[in-house]
Amino acid sequence: LVHSTDAGLSWRWMDQAPLLLMVAFGDGDTVAGLTPDGQVHTSTDAGQTWRATQLLAPDAQALYASGEGKNLEVVVANSRTVLTSTGGQPFQPVR
Numbered sequence: 001l002v003h004s005t006d007a008g009l010s011w012r013w014m015d016q017a018p019l020l021l022m023v024a025f026g027d028g029d030t031v032a033g034l035t036p037d038g039q040v041h042t043s044t045d046a047g048q049t050w051r052a053t054q055l056l057a058p059d060a061q062a063l064y065a066s067g068e069g070k071n072l073e074v075v076v077a078n079s080r081t082v083l084t085s086t087g088g089q090p091f092q093p094v095r
Helices: none
Strands: 021-025 033-034 037-043 051-056 062-066 073-077 081-086
Touching: 033 062
Parallel strands: 021 062
Antiparallel strands: 021 033, 033 037, 037 051, 062 073, 073 081
């Protein structure tokens, strides 16, 4: 993961970040990311530090996040369904 604080003029590696295939901002500081094996990681400081969650989405093809803290909603889509999780609860199909 790389990070820019000057609108993309320069970039720096985020040494503490896990290897992420997709990331989505829930708000200005809250971020959700997916590792290659589908584990969801979250950050509450714009990606400076990360926390692994119990959420798994191994075949996700798209990621969306909205909100922050206990209201963080993580949505993933694969070739068959769309799943959502709010506040770290297990993924459930969107109905």
